Amino acid sequence: xxxxxxxxxxxxxxxxxxxxxxxxxxxxxxxxxxxxxxxxxxxxxxxxxxxxxxxxxxxxxxxxxxxxxxxxxxxxxxxxxxxxxxxxxxxxxxxxxxxxxxxxxxxxxxxxxxxxxxxxxxxxxxxxxxxxxxxxxxxxxxxxxxxxxxxxxxxxxxxxxxxxxxxxxxxxxxxxxxxxxxxxxxxxxxxxxxxxxxxxxxxxxxxxxxxxxxxxxxxxxxxxxxxxxxxxxxxxxxxxxxxxxxxxxxxxxxxxxxxxxxxxxxxxxxxxxxxxxxxxxxxxxxxxxxxxxxxxxxxxxxxxxxxxxxxxxx
Ligand code: UDP
Ligand code: MG
Numbered sequence: 181x182x183x184x185x186x187x188x189x190x191x192x193x194x195x196x197x198x199x200x201x202x203x204x205x206x207x208x209x210x211x212x213x214x215x216x217x218x219x220x221x222x223x224x225x226x227x228x229x230x231x232x233x234x235x236x237x238x239x240x241x242x243x244x245x246x247x248x249x250x251x252x253x254x255x256x257x258x259x260x261x262x263x264x265x266x267x268x269x270x271x272x273x274x275x276x277x278x279x280x281x282x283x284x285x286x287x288x289x290x291x292x293x294x295x296x297x298x299x300x301x302x303x304x305x306x307x308x309x310x311x312x313x314x315x316x317x318x319x320x321x322x323x324x325x326x327x328x329x330x331x332x333x334x335x336x337x338x339x340x341x342x343x344x345x346x347x348x349x350x351x352x353x354x355x356x357x358x359x360x361x362x363x364x365x366x367x368x369x370x371x372x373x374x375x376x377x378x379x380x381x382x383x384x385x386x387x388x389x390x391x392x393x394x395x396x397x398x399x400x401x402x403x404x405x406x407x408x409x410x411x412x413x414x415x416x417x418x419x420x421x422x423x424x425x426x427x428x429x430x431x432x433x434x435x436x437x438x439x440x441x442x443x444x445x446x447x448x449x450x451x452x453x454x455x456x457x458x459x460x461x462x463x464x465x466x467x468x469x470x471x472x473x474x475x476x477x478x479x480x481x482x483x484x485x486x487x488x489x490x491x492x493x494x
Contacts, residue, residue: 183207183214183286184268186259188252192273193226194381200234203271203279210283216241217259218273222249228484235486244490247483252385253356254480256336260348261491269339274379277337281374285339288370295367296340300333302373311388318395325405328363330398331371338362352494353401354473357394360402400465407466410459417452 185203189196200216207214220228220243231243244258256270267289271277277299285297304312319332336358340348347365362369386394399406482492 181212182265183212184217184263184265186217186263186270187273188219188221188255189227189273190221190385191223191225192382193230195274196230198380199273199275206279206282214240217263218243219255219258220245221255222246242487244482245484247481250480253358256358258480260345261494266342267339268345270336276377276379278377289339294370295344296338297370297372299335299337299372299374300331301376303376305376306378322399326403328360328402330359330363334359355401355469357398357401360398400469406462410462
């Protein structure tokens with residue numbers, strides 16, 4: 181049995197040595213054959229230098245170094261495309277995905293009841309309250325409006341069988357939202373909860389706005405409900421406007437009111453203009469995604485690696 185460990189790394193020079201030694205210790209104790217696939221996602225620090233060193237010392241190490249920063253989703257995809265293992269696991273380089281859980285996860289897959297073991301954090305300790313609040317609201321919203329189940333607190337730390345990895349590689353959309361892709365492809369998944377761990381060194385790459393945009397992307401990629409909200413909102417407003425017109429005509433015929441209330445008219449015009457722009461914006465988001473998708477640009481470009489037979493552009 182071969183285990184592939186995919187590790188996306190972006191500016192992780194401080195955390196990588198910790199991760200490598202701890203993960204290696206655990207994997208050796210399991211006693212299966214293994215390979216590391218470190219994906220250097222255009223780091224600006226010494227990450228690539230460390231990876232070259234690790235690859236020199238250790239035959240189990242493969243590194244794929246991107247030509248620029250393509251994002252964690254692209255890094256994971258590059259890993260999936262180049263993993264050879266029967267079991268494949270994705271892990272962060274910062275030890276927030278504890279390697280100590282691996283033996284348990286492998287044991288669960290060995291029993292053949294499940295095709296994948298996914299992890300979720302039971303709590304969000306160590307995270308700012310505003311961020312947690314937005315995260316919780318995001319999961320509530322997306323699960324209400326999307327058919328795909330997206331689990332709150334789910335991490336990308338997941339052990340999968342070959343069949344599942346092949347399915348993920350086939351999902352070649354450009355706008356990738358892994359939490360949704362994992363849910364969409366199905367398979368029997370065991371959920372393992374653990375306490376949130378703080379990163380061992382370095383700092384998070386996700387600013388609040390980056391996360392916010394990622395959340396919006398997730399919604400647009402896995403739900404068409406915002407589009408129907410726009411059209412149903414339009415239908416409703418037309419109906420209301422129709423009723424109001426009838427009411428005004430009748431009032432004019434019975435009471436002969438002089439014209440009054442231009443202020444409220446202006447307010448209504450601006451309000452409706454705002455709603456129209458908002459709906460156009462929603463449509464624009466989908467059109468933009470379609471535009472990017474139809475270009476069929478590669479997800480990633482690998483500029484350097486230590487292995488042959490690597491898919492360099494995909
Ligand atoms: N990462 C990456 N490309 C990016 C951002 C992050 O490959 O553009 C990697 C990063 O090196 C780490 C993992 O994704 O291994 C998770 O990132 P981070 O720990 O910053 O996110 P958090 O745990 O705070 O959500
Ligand atoms: Mg982290």
